[in-house]
Amino acid sequence: MVIPTPYGEFNTRVFETAQGHPYLALIKGDVASDGPVLARLHSECLTGDVLGSLRCDCGVQLRTALRRVAAEGRGVVLYLTGQEGRGIGLVNKLRAYVEQDFGADTVDANLRLGLPADRRDYADAAHVLGAIGVRAVRLMSNNPAKAEGLRANGIKVEAMAAIPTSAHHRNAGYLSTKANRMGHVAPTGDELAELPEAPVDVSRLLGDIEPRDDRPYVVLSYAQTVDGRLAERAGDKVSHALRAASDAVLVGAETVERDDPRLTVRLVAGASPLRVVLDPDLGTTPAARVFADDAATTVYTAAGADGERAAALRASGVGVREMPNGPDGLDLGAVLKDLRAEGVRSVLVEGGAGVIGAALAAGVVDRLVVAMAPSLGAGSAAVDMGRATEELRLTNRCAYIAGEDVILAWDVQKP
Numbered sequence: 001m002v003i004p005t006p007y008g009e010f011n012t013r014v015f016e017t018a019q020g021h022p023y024l025a026l027i028k029g030d031v032a033s034d035g036p037v038l039a040r041l042h043s044e045c046l047t048g049d050v051l052g053s054l055r056c057d058c059g060v061q062l063r064t065a066l067r068r069v070a071a072e073g074r075g076v077v078l079y080l081t082g083q084e085g086r087g088i089g090l091v092n093k094l095r096a097y098v099e100q101d102f103g104a105d106t107v108d109a110n111l112r113l114g115l116p117a118d119r120r121d122y123a124d125a126a127h128v129l130g131a132i133g134v135r136a137v138r139l140m141s142n143n144p145a146k147a148e149g150l151r152a153n154g155i156k157v158e159a160m161a162a163i164p165t166s167a168h169h170r171n172a173g174y175l176s177t178k179a180n181r182m183g184h185v186a187p188t189g190d191e192l193a194e195l196p197e198a199p200v201d202v203s204r205l206l207g208d209i210e211p212r213d214d215r216p217y218v219v220l221s222y223a224q225t226v227d228g229r230l231a232e233r234a235g236d237k238v239s240h241a242l243r244a245a246s247d248a249v250l251v252g253a254e255t256v257e258r259d260d261p262r263l264t265v266r267l268v269a270g271a272s273p274l275r276v277v278l279d280p281d282l283g284t285t286p287a288a289r290v291f292a293d294d295a296a297t298t299v300y301t302a303a304g305a306d307g308e309r310a311a312a313l314r315a316s317g318v319g320v321r322e323m324p325n326g327p328d329g330l331d332l333g334a335v336l337k338d339l340r341a342e343g344v345r346s347v348l349v350e351g352g353a354g355v356i357g358a359a360l361a362a363g364v365v366d367r368l369v370v371a372m373a374p375s376l377g378a379g380s381a382a383v384d385m386g387r388a389t390e391e392l393r394l395t396n397r398c399a400y401i402a403g404e405d406v407i408l409a410w411d412v413q414k415p
């Protein structure tokens with residue numbers, strides 16, 4: 001039986017464990033032939049796999065694994081139901097999340113509930129691999145228990161490496177606990193070691209993400225030429241990792257018109273944030289890529305803007321919210337307050353010049369991330385803070401250097 005996916009078709013076989021849990025094998029190519037097979041044992045995670053929850057990175061890992069197997073043309077992703085919540089089930093996992101909201105890490109949360117930190121067993125998974133003809137694997141995981149479980153049941157694990165994902169500020173703690181407390185190992189083996197690239201770590205660039213009661217943590221991110229003019233920023237991994245770490249990315253209507261950005265995460269493995277467009281008169285073209293359905297979008301507009309246009313956007317799944325006008329277009333403070341009320345904890349403001357200037361002038365920026373484009377004399381006007389005259393002091397500097405790129409970041413101190 002074939003299941004067609006966005007990554008291509010997978011031959012599918014299903015097995016049922018003695019406890020009644022279906023194991024779904026998504027197979028590409030001839031996995032019974034000689035040579036280790038690229039493989040992932042994926043523990044069910046309804047919140048991450050289906051809903052894209054940002055508390056973990058399971059959904060991103062699952063899709064990345066399917067993509068890698070498809071790219072290689074040979075391999076298997078074994079989807080293990082019954083392993084939800086590391087084997088304690090969905091209800092207990094959600095109870096463990098409540099414990100985590102009260103300060104426990106992912107291990108202690110289970111223990112506080114009187115449950116083991118991990119109740120999974122991989123014997124059945126090994127038997128399924130055996131049944132489809134797999135004898136040796138290159139395992140996409142850095143959980144040593146998975147490798148041991150396979151080896152103990154007759155499957156050779158010839159190499160092993162994690163599927164690196166870009167951390168989100170909401171799962172950074174979870175990922176570090178897995179590394180520090182759950183014995184997850186560094187990649188080993190020649191073949192697989194060169195496959196995954198280390199994820200771009202932008203946590204120091206972002207600083208301490210601390211939302212306030214009345215607005216999210218606001219990060220301003222743009223590129224400038226060495227002589228201080230705003231520069232266009234070609235899509236690069238750092239800027240995509242910044243998006244992947246944020247709850248929302250915000251731009252003005254001019255940027256949508258001029259650059260037609262998608263504002264999604266594509267160059268690193270990570271989830272796309274909510275896209276927010278400030279468009280006071282709803283003049284952006286309906287064909288703009290930011291309205292496509294590959295991520296969620298909310299448009300903020302002035303009261304009384306084109307009602308038909310708003311209705312059309314809503315019908316296509318784009319949120320439209322009316323806001324009062326401020327000194328420089330829409331009242332940015334009101335927009336941020338509304339986003340916070342919707343649960344957004346961090347916003348990455350990417351431009352354009354008008355929005356950047358207005359955010360600085362309004363004193364709502366917590367962190368500034370400036371990429372230095374290696375050029376002089378190009379670019380458009382410099383950042384203009386309009387009427388704001390008070391100096392903003394910058395502290396807690398971080399410098400990120402990769403190849404030709406120099407990126408600097410600071411906390412913005414309020415006068």
Ligand SMILES: Nc1nc2c(ncn2[C@@H]2O[C@H](COP(=O)(O)OP(=O)(O)OP(=O)(O)O)[C@@H](O)[C@H]2O)c(=O)[nH]1
Pocket residue numbers: 041042043044045046056058061083084085086087088092093096097106110140141142143146162163178
């Ligand atoms: N109990 C509990 N389970 C969780 C939590 N977060 C994720 N899970 C479950 O953990 C399982 C995923 O396992 P991970 O520990 O993320 O990764 P792994 O599969 O052991 O290791 P890798 O193969 O390297 O990804 C899924 O079943 C999730 O539902 C949590 O906070 N508490």
Ligand SMILES: [Zn+2]
Pocket residue numbers: 045047048049056057058059
């Ligand atoms: Zn998960």
